Amino acid sequence: MTTVIDGKAAAASVIEAVTSAATGLATSGHRKPGLAVVIVGDDPASHAYVGAKSRMAKQCGFNSIQHTLPENTAQADLMALVASLNANPEIDGILVQLPLPKHLDSEPVIQSILPEKDVDGLHIVNAGKLATGDLKTGLLSCTPAGAMILVRQIHGKDLSGLNALVIGRSNLFGKPMAQLLLNANATVTIGHSRSRDLPELARQADILVAAVGRAEMVKADWLKPGATVIDVGINRVPAPEKGEGKFKLVGDVAFAECKPVAKAISPVPGGVGPMTIAMLMANTAIAAHRRAGVPAPSF
Numbered sequence: 001m002t003t004v005i006d007g008k009a010a011a012a013s014v015i016e017a018v019t020s021a022a023t024g025l026a027t028s029g030h031r032k033p034g035l036a037v038v039i040v041g042d043d044p045a046s047h048a049y050v051g052a053k054s055r056m057a058k059q060c061g062f063n064s065i066q067h068t069l070p071e072n073t074a075q076a077d078l079m080a081l082v083a084s085l086n087a088n089p090e091i092d093g094i095l096v097q098l099p100l101p102k103h104l105d106s107e108p109v110i111q112s113i114l115p116e117k118d119v120d121g122l123h124i125v126n127a128g129k130l131a132t133g134d135l136k137t138g139l140l141s142c143t144p145a146g147a148m149i150l151v152r153q154i155h156g157k158d159l160s161g162l163n164a165l166v167i168g169r170s171n172l173f174g175k176p177m178a179q180l181l182l183n184a185n186a187t188v189t190i191g192h193s194r195s196r197d198l199p200e201l202a203r204q205a206d207i208l209v210a211a212v213g214r215a216e217m218v219k220a221d222w223l224k225p226g227a228t229v230i231d232v233g234i235n236r237v238p239a240p241e242k243g244e245g246k247f248k249l250v251g252d253v254a255f256a257e258c259k260p261v262a263k264a265i266s267p268v269p270g271g272v273g274p275m276t277i278a279m280l281m282a283n284t285a286i287a288a289h290r291r292a293g294v295p296a297p298s299f
């Protein structure tokens with residue numbers, strides 16, 4: 001029987017550990033962890049995600065603040081807000097929701113966040129620590145860190161001898177995911193839109209991680225029988241069966257046909273998505289402990 005990986009349950013247990021870590025800080029006389037979420041513009045999907053993050057932060061016992069800036073915000077004003085959050089001693093974590101409106105350049109904004117407050121793990125210092133094998137002193141990118149916890153549920157910590165394929169090469173996900181898998185001793189391949197034969201690469205993978213943003217691209221005949229499949233895609237597609245003009249979420253993996261071939265598979269929704277938010281909370285708790293000079297928990 002195929003295991004359908006329960007991302008909601010895994011996220012709930014991370015959140016429980018984060019909440020008790022936050023309580024521990026508060027009862028030992030420290031500030032509660034402070035998370036600042038910055039959102040620019042009116043994109044409804046972004047507002048939905050940010051709302052979920054702010055709610056979860058409150059649930060964890062954090063001091064959660066949200067800055068909502070208008071669509072026409074200037075680059076300099078966004079940079080100034082980040083500078084003030086960097087300087088604010090009550091703030092342990094800063095997240096600038098992506099994507100930003102087209103007239104803004106996200107890279108200088110992200111790189112201006114203090115690395116120790118970069119709970120998205122996107123600052124070059126944090127990316128560089130991961131790339132050089134330091135997984136202890138920086139902050140890890142949330143979605144790959146969450147996906148890795150799901151992989152560990154199936155295979156344990158040591159992936160020696162296993163072939164892993166990551167489809168997608170973004171700084172946000174593909175590259176850090178590949179590095180986490182490599183760090184766990186997997187034999188890692190990164191596939192992407194210019195790869196010659198993705199299905200053939202996929203058929204060699206014991207662990208297949210799909211993050212391309214193309215609905216149900218990975219088919220059953222791409223899988224090595226017994227593979228573990230982690231679906232990072234989030235695609236909103238029309239769902240006429242739910243009614244006219246309705247949509248549903250699907251991943252990058254054709255779930256129904258792949259499930260019988262896989263050993264384990266993460267669904268969309270209810271797989272990696274909830275883990276992303278949980279790891280954001282985990283990073284904020286870690287950052288708060290470090291800034292308080294208290295040994296940080298690991299998740």
Ligand SMILES: Nc1nc(=O)c2c([nH]1)NC[C@@H]1CN(c3ccc(C(=O)N[C@@H](CCC(=O)O)C(=O)O)cc3)C=[N+]21
Nearest residue numbers: 049095096097098099120142269270271273274276277
């Ligand atoms: N600076 C930044 N950091 C991010 O981490 C970041 C971002 N910008 N921009 C957008 C993406 C996307 N993202 C998700 C988080 C949770 C779910 C999630 O919980 N999804 C639910 C379903 C939610 C629904 O129904 O819409 C699930 O998969 O079960 C999905 C996607 C974080 N992102």
